Amino acid sequence: MKLEELSSCLAAARLYGDSGTEITDLQVDSRKVKPGDLFICLPGFTVDGHDYAPQAAAAGAAALVVERRLDLELPQIVVGDSRFAMALLSNVFFSSPSSRMKMIGVTGTNGKTTTTYLIERILEDHGVKTGLIGTIQMRYGGVSYPMPRTTPESLELQRHLHDMVTQGVESCVMEVSSHALEQGRVKGTDFRTAIFTNLTQDHLDYHHTMEEYRAAKGLFFSRLGNALSPRKEERKYAVLNADDEASVYFAAQTAAETITYGIDSEADVRASQISITGKGTSFHVDTFRGSADISLKMVGKFNVYNALAAVTACLLEDISLEDIKRSLESVPGVSGRVEAVEEGQPYTVVVDYAHTPDGLENVLKTVNEFAEGKVLTVFGCGGDRDKTKRPLMGKIAAKYSDHVLVTSDNPRTENPDAILKDIEAGLIEDGVERGRYELIVDRREAIGKAVDMASPGDVVLIAGKGHETYQLIGGAVLDFDDRIVAKEAIRGRSH
Ligand SMILES: CC(=O)N[C@H]1[C@@H](OP(=O)(O)OP(=O)(O)OC[C@H]2O[C@@H](n3ccc(=O)[nH]c3=O)[C@H](O)[C@@H]2O)O[C@H](CO)[C@@H](O)[C@@H]1O[C@H](C)C(=O)N[C@@H](C)C(=O)N[C@H](CCC(=O)O)C(=O)O
Numbered sequence: 001m002k003l004e005e006l007s008s009c010l011a012a013a014r015l016y017g018d019s020g021t022e023i024t025d026l027q028v029d030s031r032k033v034k035p036g037d038l039f040i041c042l043p044g045f046t047v048d049g050h051d052y053a054p055q056a057a058a059a060g061a062a063a064l065v066v067e068r069r070l071d072l073e074l075p076q077i078v079v080g081d082s083r084f085a086m087a088l089l090s091n092v093f094f095s096s097p098s099s100r101m102k103m104i105g106v107t108g109t110n111g112k113t114t115t116t117y118l119i120e121r122i123l124e125d126h127g128v129k130t131g132l133i134g135t136i137q138m139r140y141g142g143v144s145y146p147m148p149r150t151t152p153e154s155l156e157l158q159r160h161l162h163d164m165v166t167q168g169v170e171s172c173v174m175e176v177s178s179h180a181l182e183q184g185r186v187k188g189t190d191f192r193t194a195i196f197t198n199l200t201q202d203h204l205d206y207h208h209t210m211e212e213y214r215a216a217k218g219l220f221f222s223r224l225g226n227a228l229s230p231r232k233e234e235r236k237y238a239v240l241n242a243d244d245e246a247s248v249y250f251a252a253q254t255a256a257e258t259i260t261y262g263i264d265s266e267a268d269v270r271a272s273q274i275s276i277t278g279k280g281t282s283f284h285v286d287t288f289r290g291s292a293d294i295s296l297k298m299v300g301k302f303n304v305y306n307a308l309a310a311v312t313a314c315l316l317e318d319i320s321l322e323d324i325k326r327s328l329e330s331v332p333g334v335s336g337r338v339e340a341v342e343e344g345q346p347y348t349v350v351v352d353y354a355h356t357p358d359g360l361e362n363v364l365k366t367v368n369e370f371a372e373g374k375v376l377t378v379f380g381c382g383g384d385r386d387k388t389k390r391p392l393m394g395k396i397a398a399k400y401s402d403h404v405l406v407t408s409d410n411p412r413t414e415n416p417d418a419i420l421k422d423i424e425a426g427l428i429e430d431g432v433e434r435g436r437y438e439l440i441v442d443r444r445e446a447i448g449k450a451v452d453m454a455s456p457g458d459v460v461l462i463a464g465k466g467h468e469t470y471q472l473i474g475g476a477v478l479d480f481d482d483r484i485v486a487k488e489a490i491r492g493r494s495h
């Protein structure tokens with residue numbers, strides 16, 4: 001594609017140099033540049049991509065996207081914000097792939113991965129070739145790609161959406177994180193349906209206040225229908241959780257049709273008669289396309305919300321409630337979400353991805369419903385992430401557990417002991433006796449201790465890492481899978 005054609009999607013961009021330059025690919029990392037590429041200089045959070053333009057030029061870059069003109073003999077597109085420009089350029093370069101599929105996006109603090117998995121299953125069962133993008137993986141066409149983040153950078157996103165279209169994928173369901181919205185990673189992506197799960201505290205290191213965090217999520221709804229879409233006539237839907245007060249704010253922001261789901265409040269899709277056991281969850285649902293009784297294999301009231309979001313989005317895809325019910329009932333669960341570790345032991349061990357105060361409270365309420373004995377909780381908080389959630393999670397863990405083992409969860413560049421102390425501050429503030437909790441920095445040791453303490457009928461909850469197969473300590477990525485470590489602990493138990 002010619003540089004001129006590419007840059008024409010940016011009305012205010014200034015193009016210097018030969019506008020007829022042929023661009024063969026786009027890159028944001030100088031280390032990946034090949035001859036003919038357009039190198040986009042991003043002013044990063046840690047380093048400035050503009051500083052790597054000479055390396056990109058040396059590697060054969062044909063042109064640059066910059067926020068300030070650089071002293072280099074290369075054509076340059078000067079833009080106000082290169083991250084936002086990248087999203088629009090990538091969309092054009094890859095021929096607006098999102099407008100050639102039905103895009104369903106899910107945002108919210110908790111439940112995004114679970115909801116996308118449910119929707120993927122329903123669509124696939126209905127014969128719709130579906131792509132999935134989110135925390136655990138990106139998968140389409142029978143191939144799974146590892147994901148370093150929940151929502152890819154716009155360039156990577158558009159590249160994969162383009163591949164999906166090429167492979168005949170008809171629908172793509174993806175998680176849209178607040179970081180992604182704020183950084184414009186999905187700008188230019190044409191969503192048909194935008195789903196909101198819930199808004200509770202997380203990521204205040206990045207968004208600073210709950211208002212800013214809500215505003216970032218709001219971008220998903222305010223932009224809905226504004227993307228560069230050749231399908232202007234297509235209807236757009238905002239699927240909102242009526243039981244979460246932030247939905248009122250999102251409904252006011254969107255030009256799309258609003259459809260609600262909920263349990264406690266009036267809603268277009270509403271669940272009642274919820275029954276939760278250790279084996280699953282059943283409920284009755286009334287919708288704008290009939291009613292049904294659904295039995296999920298997944299436990300927890302929060303999974304009723306995830307299922308309702310999936311029901312609503314799939315009814316809007318004209319799939320019958322009967323077919324949706326059949327698919328939902330067949331889902332065994334999502335990797336690392338309330339996943340039982342079974343080694344034939346007389347006590348229950350559950351691995352879960354709860355890593356926010358609300359997520360932890362929900363999963364603890366759920367395990368308390370089926371625990372016959374004590375609840376022993378192993379958890380930690382990530383380093384280089386929201387510090388204010390640490391004492392809150394400590395308080396919640398103590399409130400709903402008989403014994404708490406505070407440990408490490410990806411300390412990253414922080415001192416692991418200091419993170420444990422931040423969590424302990426919440427326990428001390430609530431006057432939790434020292435005998436009811438312990439700080440064990442080594443996660444393997446903490447899991448081993450919890451398993452050793454369990455008596456028949458007890459539940460050991462290991463929260464925070466779910467499907468993760470690593471522990472991030474300093475700059476190192478160490479192999480670590482809670483499920484494997486728990487199995488080893490159960491098998492190796494001393495009594
Ligand atoms: C805060 C944040 O989102 N940071 C993202 C951002 O990093 P950055 O701006 O700091 O990048 P940088 O390292 O400063 O580099 C700037 C530029 O120089 C370039 N560079 C750098 C070195 C070099 O030799 N050559 C070169 O060209 C880089 O490719 C980049 O284009 O851009 C990077 C490249 O796209 C991302 O990998 C990185 O995500 C980091 C790893 C991250 O941890 N993000 C988390 C917070 C995140 O996004 N999480 C959300 C939410 C999760 C949830 O659902 O809860 C997610 O969507 O995953």
Ligand SMILES: Nc1ncnc2c1ncn2[C@@H]1O[C@H](COP(=O)(O)OP(=O)(O)OP(=O)(O)O)[C@@H](O)[C@H]1O
Pocket residue numbers: 108109110111112113114115135150175197198302303305306336337338352353354355358359360362363466
């Ligand atoms: N609807 C929900 N409401 C509250 N908590 C939930 C909900 N769904 C799941 N959870 C809890 O949150 C954890 C994470 O769930 P899930 O992975 O589906 O969320 P996510 O939004 O994708 O998370 P992330 O932000 O890390 O991508 C689960 O393990 C569970 O404990």
Ligand SMILES: N[C@H](CCC[C@H](N)C(=O)O)C(=O)O
Pocket residue numbers: 150355381382383385409410464465468
């Ligand atoms: N998407 C979340 C995942 C947190 C998972 C937890 N294990 C941690 O590392 O804090 C984040 O990047 O904040």
Ligand SMILES: [Mg+2]
Pocket residue numbers: 112113114134135136150175
């Ligand atoms: Mg997720």
